[in-house]
Amino acid sequence: MVEYPAQLVATTVLTVVHILCLLVLPFHPLPMSVAIAVTYVGCAFLPDMSGASLFYGMWVALAAVGRYGRSRWWWLMPPVIAAVRWMVAARAGVPFGDYVILLMSFFVVYAFGRAMSWRAVAVQAEQDRLRYERERDRAEAMRRDARAASRIHDAVTNNLTYMAMRLDYERSHSGNEEQHAALFDDLYSRTIDTLGEVRTVINMLDGNDGNAEAGSSTATFSSCASFPEYARDVLDHGDRYLSQFGFVGDSTLIDNLPTDRSTDADDVTRERESAVIDLLRELYTNIAAHGAPSGEYRVVVRRNHDVLSIDQVNDIAEHSLLPDKPHSGKGLSLHCTRFAALGGSVSTSAEDGTWILHATLPYIPSPE
Secondary structure, three states, X not given: OOOOOOOOHHXXXXXXXXXXXXXXXXXXXXXHHHHHHHHHHHHHHOOOOOOOOOHHHHHHHHHHHHHHOOOHHHHHHHHHHXXXXXXXXXXXXXXXXXXXXXXXXXXXXXXXXXXXXHHHHHHHHHHHHHHHHHHHHHHHHHHHHHHHHHHHHHHHHHHHHHHHHHHHHHHOOOOOHHHHHHHHHHHHHHHHHHHHHHHHHHHHHOOOHHHHHHHOOOOOHHHOOOHHHHHHHHHHHHHHHHHXXXXXXXXXXXXXXXXXXXXXXXXXXXXXHHHHHHHHHHHHHHHHHHEOOOOEEEEEEEEOOOEEXXXXXXXXXXXXXXXXXXXXXXXXXXXXXXXXXXXXXXXXXXXXXXXXXXXXXXXXXXOO
16 A cells, blocks of 8 residues: 555545454454455456555455355355456456466465365364263263162162061061071072172173173073063062062063064163063062052053053052161152153052052064
């Protein structure tokens, strides 16, 4: 502007505006790029061949448009600016061959801006992927911890409750040496199972789920039997468990899926089936601790094409068989949280001295 001063005041004003827009461009790239282009075109249409060239500002503006412009219409700016600049050169009598490199520079800086944009998108995608993996690992760790908390509660609390109740029950009833030997064998087996479950939970918390399942004496059914087989085993075991304390009732599995259906299942299906099995174990302990042996109980497990469900009904005891048992309130609550995380629900109610529980999980059977 000092070495080649403009002849017209309008050219000077547009040049000053052009420079001011260039200074503000880092804060508002697209609006200021448009303003720079307008001032550049405005100066080109004025009958004034003197003044600043404004090349630098136009290059920066085109690079900014390539970097931040998302609409496909932004690509029209480089040819428009090149056409305007060629019009100025033609008016001054400059041959096209002498100006072609300068005209190509407008397309080059725009392409450089587009390359920066693609690079930024790739970097953002990588950051999003890493953030997703961190959140996924965090969610998996929380899920593993929740499963571990529920499992250690089921294993330790339920088995210790059973052992305490058996000891109290046998203490109050006379028995022979054979019955005492059977009692000690039963309690020994329960103790070994409890120790195995504690080791399993420790492995789970250590992030070694595979060895956890293999090392447990009560490994999940997916490694040894189908869901119906394992569910029936748990139901039969629960009935025998309650009968030892004088409870009367029955447990039933209603399986509405074809018997020839494959037992293979994905991880989500196995997790839901495992959640049902674990809840059943908790229910039998709750019946023993809070139910009335003089009444009856019913446990029904249903497996349909789209849902797994458990229904439990039992009379509530006025006096618990194990009044000294500490009450944590965490057992059933942990299972409710697990069911909710898997898309299911657990509802309970107490009406006229009767405890009612209904639990459901969405279920997608294995393919034929």
